Amino acid sequence: MTEVTAGRPVQSEFAGMPPKLYAASPSRLLAHVDCPRRYRMQYLDKPRPEQRPQRAHTSFGLAVHNALRDWWDLPRDRRTASAGRELVRTSWIDVGFRDPEQSMVWRKRAQEHVVAYLGGVDPDDPPRGIERTVSFISGALRVTGRIDRLDDRDGELVVVDYKTSQKPLSDDDARTSLPMALYAAAVWKMFRRPCLRVELHHVPSGEVISHTHTPESLTRKVDEAKSIARDAQRADADFAERGIESTLFPPVVGPICTWCDYRAHCPEGQAAGPEKSGWAALEAAEAAQVPRVVEVD
Numbered sequence: 532m533t534e535v536t537a538g539r540p541v542q543s544e545f546a547g548m549p550p551k552l553y554a555a556s557p558s559r560l561l562a563h564v565d566c567p568r569r570y571r572m573q574y575l576d577k578p579r580p581e582q583r584p585q586r587a588h589t590s591f592g593l594a595v596h597n598a599l600r601d602w603w604d605l606p607r608d609r610r611t612a613s614a615g616r617e618l619v620r621t622s623w624i625d626v627g628f629r630d631p632e633q634s635m636v637w638r639k640r641a642q643e644h645v646v647a648y649l650g651g652v653d654p655d656d657p658p659r660g661i662e663r664t665v666s667f668i669s670g671a672l673r674v675t676g677r678i679d680r681l682d683d684r685d686g687e688l689v690v691v692d693y694k695t696s697q698k699p700l701s702d703d704d705a706r707t708s709l710p711m712a713l714y715a716a717a718v719w720k721m722f723r724r725p726c727l728r729v730e731l732h733h734v735p736s737g738e739v740i741s742h743t744h745t746p747e748s749l750t751r752k753v754d755e756a757k758s759i760a761r762d763a764q765r766a767d768a769d770f771a772e773r774g775i776e777s778t779l780f781p782p783v784v785g786p787i788c789t790w791c792d793y794r795a796h797c798p799e800g801q802a803a804g805p806e807k808s809g810w811a812a813l814e815a816a817e818a819a820q821v822p823r824v825v826e827v828d
């Protein structure tokens with residue numbers, strides 16, 4: 532999923548007027564939950580502190596996402612599984628890798644994963660939406676985000692998110708995902724049709740983890756998002772008044788700090804341990820030898 536909206540109060544507050552809207556992507560909401568200090572640096576500080584350079588696993592993930600998106604733009608006679616190989620080659624991002632050899636190895640893996648994945652996709656059944664921006668308002672929260680793929684399967688709308696992490700997914704990942712539930716709620720509102728099914732498609736393994744919400748479980752997720760938004764909006768207002776003196780952005784120090792894009796500006800996080808290299812996530816997978824390799828051509 533890609534973030535598309537900077538959250539901020541978007542409506543003046545006058546007596547008798549509705550409360551200010553808080554506009555946020557699911558990523559912004561989760562950033563506030565994970566670490567308010569990182570949230571502040573990423574969304575509020577001006578100028579925004581410089582992030583560390585992009586990591587290799589992000590480059591890998593972007594190339595896979597772009598190839599799966601562009602595949603649907605190919606003329607029907609070229610929309611074959613093996614065409615995914617060339618799409619990965621042309622969208623490859625050679626950033627964050629240890630050296631050219633590692634980049635080459637992972638480009639080949641990305642090509643194999645994409646070709647294998649596309650082997651299970653019907654080229655004659657295009658999705659209802661690809662990288663579609665969706666949005667909805669509930670109470671004082673406006674959620675905006677972009678979904679990888681929206682399927683219409685015999686009248687049932689299904690939200691699909693591609694996952695490219697080298698770690699396998701757990702059975703609960705689709706059920707507990709706040710972003711996926713918010714996308715389903717947004718699709719329901721925008722298309723005026725129920726949308727309850729969400730799917731995570733793990734491209735490296737070909738595994739699909741799905742969950743079918745109920746209207747009640749979607750409502751609970753939307754309520755969860757609104758609760759996070761209230762806290763974030765309160766913190767934003769405090770920041771507007773006190774700036775970096777605000778105490779509402781404590782660092783949440785833990786193992787994630789070794790991966791944090793803003794740790795160069797966070798002494799507390801630096802104390803959590805040495806920073807992971809740009810290619811550390813791929814090295815862990817290389818050691819575990821988990822990637823599936825399926826030749827389709």
Ligand code: SF4
Pocket residue numbers: 566568569782783784785787788789791792793794797799800801
């Ligand atoms: S290094 Fe850790 S504590 Fe600091 S901003 Fe990043 S996640 Fe938060």
